[in-house]
Amino acid sequence: METTTTSAAVTTTVNTGGLHSVKEPPLNVVNTALSVMAYDYNPIEKISIYVSDDGGSELTLFAFMEAAKFAAYWLPFCRENKIIQRSPDAYFNSNYTENSETKKIKLMYENMKKRIEEVIERGKVDEDYINNEEELQAFTKFWTPEFTRHNHPSIIQVLLESGKDKDMTSHGMPNLIYLSREKNKSSPHHFKAGALNALLRVSGIMTNAPIILTLDCDMYSNDPSTPQRALCYFLDQTLRPNLAYVQFPQTFHGLNEADTYASEIKGLFFTNPIGMDGLNGPNYVGTGCFFRRRAFFGTPSMFEHPEIPELFPDHVVNKPIKAQEILRRAYYVASCNYESGSNWGSKIGFRYGSLVEDYYTGYRLQCEGWKSVFCNPKRPAFLGDIPISLYDVVSQNKRWSVGLLEVAFSKYSPLTFGVQSMGLVMAHCYAHYAFWPIWSIPLTLYAFIPQLTLLNGVTIFPKVSDPWFFLYVFMFLGAYGQDCLVFMSNEGTFKRWWSDQRMWMIRGLTSFLFGTIEYLTKHLGISTQGFNVTSKVVDNDQAMVLRSDKGRMPTRVTIFSTFLACTLYMAFAFLLGNM
């Protein structure tokens, strides 16, 4: 697997928590994987797709066994018809031309979908859904009665082997590997960062491509030429050898006109990365990002040795991925205690210690002297699902808040360590995010104090006749005007800006506030909360199932009661003030 100027091996990792077949439906992950398996890349055999299933769900493995079969038809169909939209679900929902060929492939897709949905409905893979001895073995060997999500051995299944497996036109196919790392209660699993590090090692042992794309299960490829676009940067002599990653923006499909919950998060995914691109490069946002494998092993000038030579980023794998020796080693590096006492998570790989492992890893890499690039093509390279409800947005943001504060008050704080390592301006960009949650303090004060003063007859704002009033007006209009202009100049609309402002207030009074409280209680040892996966369903019935999830009710009530209390209080003050 070497890099030449014309082709490079690419590893694509698709993450699914599979934590909940309702929150992260296997069919979505399958669509994501198929969209990248169908990349326009020559030779396609150099692409390997690793699916990390952190929930260890047999349903996900089953879905991928089906997907591997369907891929043999889907890949040549896309290639021969020059299809741009290569996520089957998105393609069949678009305005495609119907003819006998598209009808045939649609029928196959529907059949696959039906089988996957039936298996999900039953909650397990029955024997009549299993096609051969090899598949049967996989299910019976791993999913024993003792198997639980939090306690199970590693599972590695090679579903497609490039070089051996061919599509219906005898053309090559990429590697497709299913991985669910070992889990047990006594070893920390480090959430997504832990899953990504296991992927980094397993892919290192099996194919060791120099370029890695990380993709979440809720984001499919929307443009088959994306790898070439990213590779242009990696092969550019002027950018090498300090370039660690090429980040594409997170873009979403299915936003309504006003983007009610401001899910687009324009500042985070568009405006700020454009600015940071003019400095050392944007922060990593967890998905749609191509990395140079070498960046995970030390600074550009100081190589950090992994434990075994097979994991060196320049190691050449010269055995087939199904070779006994390769598989044995892959299981070894996917095990729970492989990392104990090692540098994984501190000096090597994705970094541990924050719930926003993406922000933290990008930050630490840039502190080490690595650079990054923001690539924002006209046609979005990836399209993702937006959180489906206000509750989801708010709790996602609460999780981010906790993660950001973990960085803000660590020994790697952007204010201290950051300023020393990357300079004042870059450190300021990172600090801006790290301290986001403490905006809850001024926002909460702003939401309550004016009413309090109103009720008590105290004036805190200058009178219209007072010359200071103009300074106040100037600052008010200036701040909002500038924010609105920046928003609108990046393909924004006034309506969406308004939603963005509204959500900022809602976040301030809920996510940021509760995130700060959770961070404080966590650090005082009172509570230990983890990573709650954002749900990815759009189906209403399924959403209802999710809503009735018993354990989550109390947080929802407390989170919204603050906001409700504030609104009622404002209304009350308004009425009283007008009497």
Ligand SMILES: O=c1ccn([C@@H]2O[C@H](COP(=O)(O)OP(=O)(O)O[C@H]3O[C@H](CO)[C@@H](O)[C@H](O)[C@H]3O)[C@@H](O)[C@H]2O)c(=O)[nH]1
């Ligand atoms: O223990 C875990 C938890 C999560 N995941 C996966 O991580 C991804 C991201 O989780 P999601 O619930 O979608 O989080 P979001 O808040 O929607 O994601 C944003 O924020 C995360 C934390 O900063 C980043 O990891 C994501 O890339 C970024 O899109 C998903 O594919 C999950 O399956 C795991 O593999 N293992």
Ligand SMILES: [Mn+2]
């Ligand atoms: Mn997500």
